[in-house]
Structures are given as structure tokens and as C-alpha cells.
Amino acid sequence: MNTRALPLYATIVIFLLACLLAWTQFPNIISTRVFGNLLTDNAYLGIVAVGMTLVVLSGGIDLSVGSVIAFSGVFIAVMLRDTGLHPLPVFVMLLVLTSAFGAGMGFMIDRLAMPAFIVTLAGMFLARGAAYMLSIPSVPITHPFYQTLQGAYILLPGRGRLTLIGMLMVAVVILGMILAHRTRFGTSVYALGGGEQTARLMGVRQGRTTVLVYAFSGLMAGLSGIVFSVYTGSGYALAAVGTELTAIAAVVIGGTLLTGGAGYVFGTLVGVLTMGLIQTYLVFDGSLSSWWTKIVIGLLLLAFILLQKGLLHLSRRRLADTA
Amino acid sequence: MLLSIRSLTKVFPGTRALDDVDLDIAAGEVHALLGENGAGKSTLIKCLTGAYRRDAGAVTLDGAAIDPRSTREAQELGIGTVYQEVNLLPNLTVAQNLMFGREARRFGMIDTRATRLQARDILARYGLNLDVDRDLGSFSVAIQQIIAIARAVEVSGKVLILDEPTASLDAAEVAMVFDMVRSLRDRGMGIVFVSHFLDQVFDLSDRVTILRNGRKIITAPTAELNRMTLVEHMLGRVLEDVVQAPGTSAAVAPEPVLHFDSVGRSGAVEPFDLAIGAGEVVGLAGLLGSGRTETAELLFGIRPMQTGTARDAEGPLDLRSPRAAIAAGFGFAPEDRKTDGIVAELSIRENIILGLQARRGWARPISRAEQNRLADDYIRRLDIRTSGREKPIGELSGGNQQKAVLARWLAMNPRFLILDEPTRGIDVGAHAEILRLIGTLTAGGMSVLVISSEIDEMVAVADRVIVLRDRRHVAELTGEQVSGDAIMRAIAQGGTTDGAAA
Numbered sequence: 001m002n003t004r005a006l007p008l009y010a011t012i013v014i015f016l017l018a019c020l021l022a023w024t025q026f027p028n029i030i031s032t033r034v035f036g037n038l039l040t041d042n043a044y045l046g047i048v049a050v051g052m053t054l055v056v057l058s059g060g061i062d063l064s065v066g067s068v069i070a071f072s073g074v075f076i077a078v079m080l081r082d083t084g085l086h087p088l089p090v091f092v093m094l095l096v097l098t099s100a101f102g103a104g105m106g107f108m109i110d111r112l113a114m115p116a117f118i119v120t121l122a123g124m125f126l127a128r129g130a131a132y133m134l135s136i137p138s139v140p141i142t143h144p145f146y147q148t149l150q151g152a153y154i155l156l157p158g159r160g161r162l163t164l165i166g167m168l169m170v171a172v173v174i175l176g177m178i179l180a181h182r183t184r185f186g187t188s189v190y191a192l193g194g195g196e197q198t199a200r201l202m203g204v205r206q207g208r209t210t211v212l213v214y215a216f217s218g219l220m221a222g223l224s225g226i227v228f229s230v231y232t233g234s235g236y237a238l239a240a241v242g243t244e245l246t247a248i249a250a251v252v253i254g255g256t257l258l259t260g261g262a263g264y265v266f267g268t269l270v271g272v273l274t275m276g277l278i279q280t281y282l283v284f285d286g287s288l289s290s291w292w293t294k295i296v297i298g299l300l301l302l303a304f305i306l307l308q309k310g311l312l313h314l315s316r317r318r319l320a321d322t323a
Numbered sequence: 324m325l326l327s328i329r330s331l332t333k334v335f336p337g338t339r340a341l342d343d344v345d346l347d348i349a350a351g352e353v354h355a356l357l358g359e360n361g362a363g364k365s366t367l368i369k370c371l372t373g374a375y376r377r378d379a380g381a382v383t384l385d386g387a388a389i390d391p392r393s394t395r396e397a398q399e400l401g402i403g404t405v406y407q408e409v410n411l412l413p414n415l416t417v418a419q420n421l422m423f424g425r426e427a428r429r430f431g432m433i434d435t436r437a438t439r440l441q442a443r444d445i446l447a448r449y450g451l452n453l454d455v456d457r458d459l460g461s462f463s464v465a466i467q468q469i470i471a472i473a474r475a476v477e478v479s480g481k482v483l484i485l486d487e488p489t490a491s492l493d494a495a496e497v498a499m500v501f502d503m504v505r506s507l508r509d510r511g512m513g514i515v516f517v518s519h520f521l522d523q524v525f526d527l528s529d530r531v532t533i534l535r536n537g538r539k540i541i542t543a544p545t546a547e548l549n550r551m552t553l554v555e556h557m558l559g560r561v562l563e564d565v566v567q568a569p570g571t572s573a574a575v576a577p578e579p580v581l582h583f584d585s586v587g588r589s590g591a592v593e594p595f596d597l598a599i600g601a602g603e604v605v606g607l608a609g610l611l612g613s614g615r616t617e618t619a620e621l622l623f624g625i626r627p628m629q630t631g632t633a634r635d636a637e638g639p640l641d642l643r644s645p646r647a648a649i650a651a652g653f654g655f656a657p658e659d660r661k662t663d664g665i666v667a668e669l670s671i672r673e674n675i676i677l678g679l680q681a682r683r684g685w686a687r688p689i690s691r692a693e694q695n696r697l698a699d700d701y702i703r704r705l706d707i708r709t710s711g712r713e714k715p716i717g718e719l720s721g722g723n724q725q726k727a728v729l730a731r732w733l734a735m736n737p738r739f740l741i742l743d744e745p746t747r748g749i750d751v752g753a754h755a756e757i758l759r760l761i762g763t764l765t766a767g768g769m770s771v772l773v774i775s776s777e778i779d780e781m782v783a784v785a786d787r788v789i790v791l792r793d794r795r796h797v798a799e800l801t802g803e804q805v806s807g808d809a810i811m812r813a814i815a816q817g818g819t820t821d822g823a824a825a
Contacts, residue, residue: 183431184426187419187423187433190414191415194412194413198410198412199412201410202411203423262414
């Protein structure tokens, strides 16, 4: 069996254990209502985390996504307020814009051989600044189409609601899984994360792959911004501060190696749900401070880093034994 | 001819890396390519694989002229390469590695099952039955190397270049890889084989081409050559056919002050004994890849020794890290001066006091006046040619940089100094100065270990020469025995005629 799948199994086991633990205290927590809300509340995070997973798999990082989400919300709100456009063409414009923004960062990372950290840090400030340029105060979205989007859901047995944005998140995860595991582009991403020099010798188009990875992350950030604006019904330049870090945490808790080359998109979904479940548990409990979420996430992150280091050590030793 | 190279020339600023080289590779032959450092082997290979563009000459493959601009293009033309370091991705599965870029696809998506079957088929042809869904990294280096060869053959299929593919394999694994190479030869591939192991060259190759200083020296069937002629051509010296007077009285060897007993590390160098006296210069001779540098690295703690002990008159020495070795009074001037020896941006003064300051600790800084005095002193004593002590060391010539590196060690007053290729890339004048300097140091009682590819230099400087071959210390020459011919013979054959004397 491959040791690289172990972090994924560990993630799933931890999620199931957390469910079990929550269930013993609050049997109501295992219900379609809670589950539906879990998907809805974390839809924007899940979508942006899928983009982040591909970036991290390629050996990079994208710090700009939180700001891009905020920019997206403000852009949509201002466009709907100041022009008579329908939200759909605005969405298309936005997605083209954020994809191009991501592609531009990918181009700089590749051509200038700059660390992704610095380039996307600059992108983070740029996008946040652009959001402030559009509007400093929060802008409400009152377009009737938004009410349709917000009200769209499928009723699940047990009166749970699978909302449109929740479904969109699941669809994005499936898209991400196909992209990462079933296409040449996906294999190229893993190859880059495994070793750039070697990947190039094997015939990976490094430049193209890097640009596409960041363009995809930008696209996901834009989509996440749309979802966030539907979720909150407004656009606010100060929204989603630190979301890029939460997304990276979800990716790592999902079992993806932060140095790239190993991990699964499905794991990221489980990572997002685990973080959401902790939050739900605290809401059910009511007496615990919400800061406990951060503490538990911190501990989980630490545990996963140790797990991955341990696995690396183990596989090296096993190799030394067989050699 | 399958692949034919005519008048290939590649010029880099300051050097002609390849000068008018001709080479023919026939279908169904293993053609060994030999040469020392700087002979032009890797430049030649890079010109063939598209990593470099040639400056002049013609290359034809199957009768058609080719000029690959990238590794990818060379691969598509039919030239595949396997390197010393496995150039596959350990984090992908065996199937993904084998089939990358050529996966079976359905509806634009990779058809995992068909891809897996194809990968299994390819490996079955080489008699390998593996779980192709396992990560490549979970297999031994030998298996990985075989998979790399299989991929190169699949992708390219005409010419296979093996660039030291066996450097990190043990004997059984080498045999496994060679079986595969032979079967490929029998299938009609043209194979270029680069190796530093002469035994392997004789074992595997049909013909040999030797390069030296960018020129082709000879191409001949392997069967017509012996070790001696190979080494002669590689080193560019002809043995004089004089019988050595055996048993002449060796110079009186000084009493050893440092003892290394059965020091070794698997994969680097086999266990050896070494004793060195005060004021003695011991030379390490051997071809590239014979284990010279590895020996030095063990003694200086850069790679920890797995077996053996070191001791001096007072007891055992701790050599587990360079820091420990320095504390034991050792010094090491590495081969790659630019990356391992100097800090190019710092001034000569800063480079000279670096080691001394590190030993004293940051809490006890050396005063500026003291630094200036030390730097000026060494610049004068070693005759470092510079406009001043504050000049960045990177702007000095190679010889002066080397002198500054020596000055750094001398400032720390070591008892044992290891010099790895101390005169590489240094002009003739500075060359002689460095050799003279080694003489002065030993007169003051310092023990010196010198590694050099230049046999004349070795003869000039060393009291005693240890010869290495295939990572083993094979011979020791002392006193009168130290001559160019004797060293060459030992490199080629191992063992001295009259049995090694202590």
C-alpha cells in the first residue's frame, strides 16, 4: 500500500471520530440539517481551498485569495448598484478578471523565477487595495436575482437544506478531483511539486503549468467571492481577511504535503468539513468561547505536520531496509 | 551508423569545451565514453540531449541531420538519457512515471486502467513484475534506475545515453542494470555509456572513446585496449618503459601523530587505515570518482564515518562534524572553492578571519585592529595580489582566492590540513607558489593531505602517495616509489610490484 494515501485516511478517520464524539454529546448534531448548514456555511472556504490544493500540490502558495474574495464581493456589489447589468454577465466579467489576475501572478512566478510567497503577497495587497478603491463601506446587494440564488435549495429528508452554494461547492470539489487526478495537467502539477528539475527533464511544460495553476486558483477565488456575496448579501472590502491562511490550514489538515507533490483534493473537502464541524460543536455547546476553534485547528495542523514527517521517516527507513 | 557526430565544437567563454570531436554510435553497440574532469564528456552529452546548442559540427541520426533545442525535442527525435541521479518523480506511481505524457485517454481524461496495463506490459518485457500503482519512491534505486531506462527506451527508442547510471548501486544491482542494457543492445539500440568504473567499462562496452581537454583522443574496440592504455589516454601521459629499481630505501617516515583505523562509509569509500606524521605530506591519487574526495570528507566529518576510529597521541578524536574536526585541529580547503570555500561578497579580511572568529564565538569579537593586522600579515606572507584587504574576495583570481582560503586555515593554526585539488583552475605562477607554500607549512610541523588529479604535482609535493580505485585504497607508495609511472600503474592495476610498504 502507498504511504502517501495514509494522511488522507488519517483525515477521514479524524473526521469520523469527531462526528462520533459530537454525536455522543449532542445526538442532534448528526442530521441532514446540520450537514446541509455545514456545506452552506463553508461553501466559499471549500471552493477556494480546492484552488489552493492545486497550488500547494505544485509546490507553491497563493496568499492573494482572501483579498480576491473581498474584491469580488465589492466588485459585484458596486457593479450591480451603479450599472443596470444583470448579475450573470457581472459574474462572467469577474471570473475572467480574477483568472487573469492569477495567471499574471503565475507568469511572474515562472518567468522571473520569483518565490510564489512574495508574488502572491503583492497580489494580496493589490487586490485588497483595489477593493477599498471601489468602496470603503459595505455595499448591500439588493438585486432580485440574488434573492433567487439565496432561496434556492433542495429539501433533504429530515428537513435539511442543500443550498445552491452548497451544491456548487460539492461540484467544484468533484471538478478539482478530476482535474488533479485524471488529467495530464494534474499529473504535471504533481510532477512540479515532486521536483521542478526532474519534471522538466520528463517533458513537463513548466511555464504553462505554473500559469494555469495560479489562474485556476484565481478562478476559484473569484467563484468563492461570488458564493460569499450570495451568502452575506453584500460586498465589503474588509471581508475574508485571513481566509487564505484558513484555506491553507484546510489543505494541510486534508493531508496534502505543504512542500508539494502529495495529497488529494477530496482530503481538502474533509479538512474543510472537519474545521466546520468543530465550529458547529462549539455552537451546540454554547458555553465555550469560539476561540477554541482556532486552538483545535492549531493542534490538528501540528498533528498533521508531525504525521507527515513521521511517514516520510518511516518510508525512508523501509526503503533502507529493502535496499 | 545510427548516430554520427562530425567536428562537434562547443565554446564557452575562456575554454573550448569540445574541439572538433567525431563520434559514431552503431546500432547494437555499447559505446563507452571516458575522460577525466573537464574532458568534455558532459558537454558532449548535453549537446546531444539538447541542453546545449553546439557551435559547430554536424550530428546525424539515422542519416538525417538533427539539432535538438531541448531535452524534449531530443527525446522525440529518439535520443533518451538516463542520469546518475534517477530523473523520475518519487511522488508519482510507477505507471505515471513510465507513461507520463503518453497516457491512454478517454474523453480527454486519463484512462487509468489502460495506462496501468500499458505500464505493466512495458515492465514485463524486462522481466519485471511490479505493482505499478505504488509510488516510485518506495522502490530501491536499482529498480528506479531500470524504470528510468525503460521510460527512456519507450519515449525515444533509438539512442540511449547512460550517464553514470551505476554510481550509486551495489554489485548485484549493477549486474541487474547491465543485463537490461545488454538486452537493449541485442535489440539494436545504440547505447552511450559513461562511467568512471573501468571494470564496468570492460564488462559492458564494445567500443571505447576517450576524450581529453575537449578533444577526441582515440576510439577503439574495448577488446583491443587494456587498463594501462586506457589510463594513459585519459591522463595524457605515456609510461616510460623503465623497470623500477625495487626496494630502494624509503625516506625515513616520521613517527605518526594521527591514526585513522578502518575508517569507512558504505557508498562513499571502503574502510581504510591511514597514519600521518608531523610534517608529512600524503597524497591521494586516483581517477575521478575513485573515492578521493569522499576520503577527505570522512576525515573532516562532512559525511560521518560509519566504521572506524580516529586517535592522536592523547586518545580518540571526535570527527562527527566539521565543527568537531576543526576543534580537533583539522582544516579543509574544498575542491569547489567558489561555492564551498569562499564567501564571495565578503572582503578578503572578512574571509580570512571567518574561521578564527567562528571558533572564538560571537561573544568575543576580534577587534578591528587585530583583524586588519591578521589580514595584512597573511596578504604579505602568502603574497595575495590585491589592491587592499577590503576588496571582495570574489573579484580576486582563482590562485589568490585559494591563498586566502589557506590563510583562513593558517590563522587557526591547524595541525592537519586537507587540500582537495588545491591548484585547480589556478594559473601556472600561483600553482608553483601554492606548492611551495605546502612545503613551508610542513617544515613547521603541520601534516598535510593533498588530493590532486595532476600526477606531476603529486610527485612534486607528496612524501607518500595513496592510490585509490573504485572507492578502495589499493596501494601506497613511499619515498623512491613515488614517481609518475608508479602512480599510473597503481591507478590502472592496483597494488605495487613489490607489495605496498608501510
